[in-house]
Amino acid sequence: METPKYDKTSPKSILKFASGLTGKSLAQVVELDTFKENIRNKGDLGLLVENYYFQHSPGPVAGPDFPEAGVELKTTGVLKKNPGNYKAKERLVLKMIDFENIVHENFESSSLMKKCKLMLILFYLYDAEKPIYDRKFVLDPLLYSIPEDDFPTIKRDWEFIRNKIADGLAHELSEGDTFYLGACRKGAGGTQEKLRKQPFSSVGAKSRAFSFKPNYLNKLIESHESESGNMGVSRGLTFEEATQKRFKPFLGKTVPEISQKLGYFRKAAFHKGFNQDLCIRILSNGKSVAIELDKAGIEMKTIRVNPDGKPRESMSFPGFKFLDIINEDWEDSSFFEKIEKKFLFVIFEIDELGVERLARVAYWNMPYADRLEAQRVWEETKRRVLIDATQLPRQSESHVAHVRPKAQNAQDTWPTPQGGEHVKQCFWLNRNYIANVICKL
DNA sequence: GCATGATCATGC
DNA sequence: GCATGATCATGC
Numbered sequence: 287m288e289t290p291k292y293d294k295t296s297p298k299s300i301l302k303f304a305s306g307l308t309g310k311s312l313a314q315v316v317e318l319d320t321f322k323e324n325i326r327n328k329g330d331l332g333l334l335v336e337n338y339y340f341q342h343s344p345g346p347v348a349g350p351d352f353p354e355a356g357v358e359l360k361t362t363g364v365l366k367k368n369p370g371n372y373k374a375k376e377r378l379v380l381k382m383i384d385f386e387n388i389v390h391e392n393f394e395s396s397s398l399m400k401k402c403k404l405m406l407i408l409f410y411l412y413d414a415e416k417p418i419y420d421r422k423f424v425l426d427p428l429l430y431s432i433p434e435d436d437f438p439t440i441k442r443d444w445e446f447i448r449n450k451i452a453d454g455l456a457h458e459l460s461e462g463d464t465f466y467l468g469a470c471r472k473g474a475g476g477t478q479e480k481l482r483k484q485p486f487s488s489v490g491a492k493s494r495a496f497s498f499k500p501n502y503l504n505k506l507i508e509s510h511e512s513e514s515g516n517m518g519v520s521r522g523l524t525f526e527e528a529t530q531k532r533f534k535p536f537l538g539k540t541v542p543e544i545s546q547k548l549g550y551f552r553k554a555a556f557h558k559g560f561n562q563d564l565c566i567r568i569l570s571n572g573k574s575v576a577i578e579l580d581k582a583g584i585e586m587k588t589i590r591v592n593p594d595g596k597p598r599e600s601m602s603f604p605g606f607k608f609l610d611i612i613n614e615d616w617e618d619s620s621f622f623e624k625i626e627k628k629f630l631f632v633i634f635e636i637d638e639l640g641v642e643r644l645a646r647v648a649y650w651n652m653p654y655a656d657r658l659e660a661q662r663v664w665e666e667t668k669r670r671v672l673i674d675a676t677q678l679p680r681q682s683e684s685h686v687a688h689v690r691p692k693a694q695n696a697q698d699t700w701p702t703p704q705g706g707e708h709v710k711q712c713f714w715l716n717r718n719y720i721a722n723v724i725c726k727l
Numbered sequence: 728g729c730a731t732g733a734t735c736a737t738g739c
Numbered sequence: 740g741c742a743t744g745a746t747c748a749t750g751c
Contacts, residue, residue: 558733558747588733599734600742681742691744692731698746709745712731717741 294342295354297404297429304406304427307339311410312419315339331410331418332361349400357429358405363412364424364507371511372424374503375412377470380496385484389452393441398496405430409507428510436466436502439525439582443467447496454487455654459494462626462651465525465582466502469494501583525582526649529630532569533647541634541642544568561588565632579630584649586630589724591645593638596721600681605692605712608675608702611668616661621713625652625660633724648727656719659686664713675702678711686719 292303307315312331316338336351336359337343350358363375380402393399407428410421432440443464450459461468472495474480481490498506536544541561545551548567552560565588569579579586590598604620616622628651635645652660663684670678678689692712693699699707 554748556735556747557749558735559731559749560733562732563749590734602732602734604731688742690742691746692733693746694729695746696744698729710730 292340293355294352297355297357297406300340300352300355300357300406301427301429303340304408307335307408307423308426309422309424311422312339331421332359332408334419335359335361335408348397350402350404356404358402359408360405361408361410362503363421364409365412372409372411372507374500374507377468377497377500378407378503379470379472380467380498382473382493382495383447383451383469385451385456385482385491388448389485391448393444393448396444398444402496403431407506425507425510428506430506438527439465440467442524444496451484452486454484454489456484456487456491456494457481457489458654459491460626460651460654460657461499462628464499465584465628466499468497468499470497471495472497499583529569529647529649533632533644536568536644537646539644541644544644561590561632561634562586583627584630585624585627586632588632588634589720590634590636590642591721591724592636595725597717597724598636600688600690600714600717601720602690602692603713603715605710607700608671608708608711609700612671612703614668616664619664621660621664625657625715627651631724631727646727648724650723650727656686659684660713660715663687663689667713672703675704675706675708681714681716684716686716688714688716690714 293299312334340359342352347353350356352359360378360380362378364372365375367373381398384397387397391397407430408423409425409428410418411424413421444467446464447459447467447469450456450463459469461470463469471492473493482493484491536547539547541564544564548564550564550567557563565586569586587601589601592598603624606620611619628649630647631650632647633645634642636642663679663686666679666683667689679687681688681690689711691709693710696709699709702708
């Protein structure tokens with residue numbers, strides 16, 4: 287009998303054996319002929335690695351792939367960012383969410399933790415042209431357990447998802463609900479006819495899985511690449527607490543005071559993004575960009591409010607091209623992508639004397655019903671672009687969103703399906719809508 | 728050069 | 740006062 291190549295009971299031994307794949311594709315290290323014909327590009331590389339490289343097949347079990355070592359094997363695609371730099375191609379799916387059982391669980395003893403407490407993550411270079419067994423593993427394998435600094439945030443994310451299901455709102459789950467751990471769409475049960483049952487509501491819900499969000503994964507990769515290991519928020523704090531802590535010394539201060547304190551000053555009288563620039567500096571300690579926000583895929587927006595509590599302006603989003611939107615689906619649109627995110631609102635209040643102060647910071651994500659309304663506006667925009675790209679939904683037509691110019695000037699245009707040119711546009715969240723949102727925060 | 732977040736300006 | 744139209748500074 288052949289001597290085993292690794293010790294199934296030892297995470298370190300499994301890790302060491304896995305590193306034999308680094309720099310190679312699966313096809314380069316195992317005999318392929320037996321299975322090659324049966325594999326499509328979309329197959330599960332993790333399963334193949336487990337079967338053919340580790341020669342290990344535990345069968346369908348609820349726990350980790352290597353039960354004795356408590357190690358769950360994951361493979362995930364990465365893209366090349368710069369030479370030697372990688373980023374996640376997509377979220378890393380961890381485990382399906384069991385709507386029925388999760389409501390009886392707590393995080394530490396949850397089925398998610400049972401399965402994914404310790405994970406061996408292998409990164410392969412994504413290449414659509416190649417079958418999965420020809421894609422090369424890049425980077426060393428990562429033996430991952432939740433870093434202490436990330437634990438409070440991930441636990442909070444998990445609890446948020448569980449609580450939403452316990453409240454009978456599984457159908458309203460959204461990736462914007464959480465910071466690092468997301469409830470992503472996964473598996474059958476996505477279409478109207480095939481929705482899943484949930485325990486505390488008769489409304490069908492889309493099937494979902496726990497996943498690490500792409501931005502969190504990127505930070506894991508980044509720190510794995512550099513081995514510098516400084517993964518973010520202050521010890522023992524949740525994400526929200528850590529952000530509050532950063533802003534705390536500046537709350538109640540006027541904009542010039544903050545400017546002074548940070549040693550960062552207006553470059554021009556009309557420096558439009560000045561408050562935003564200040565906030566980036568508050569969050570980044572003067573160095574690189576706001577690392578925690580980036581990691582969690584959070585969208586920071588500054589809002590200036592008048593003495594009456596109303597924002598001065600509507601909130602703009604990235605622009606769109608008329609010729610693009612007519613071929614897009616809502617769920618692929620950049621507007622959808624943005625409003626699904628979690629927002630960090632930094633609110634500046636302007637008093638009667640015109641003095642502007644950093645009043646408060648708060649997280650927010652768009653409620654389900656409002657996302658549906660935003661979708662309606664988006665669909666209506668798409669419909670009208672085809673008819674007349676100059677007649678788009680106005681603020682008066684929806685309580686949530688509208689379309690308005692966003693360009694350098696009136697000559698800054700995109701071509702229209704009608705064969706003309708029209709000034710560049712973007713989606714906006716209505717001023718009054720934002721007013722309602724922030725007064726409840 | 729251009730997209731982006733944000734704010735200014737005008738007319739009703 | 741507000742909705743709509745127009746534009747700015749910045750960073751990549």
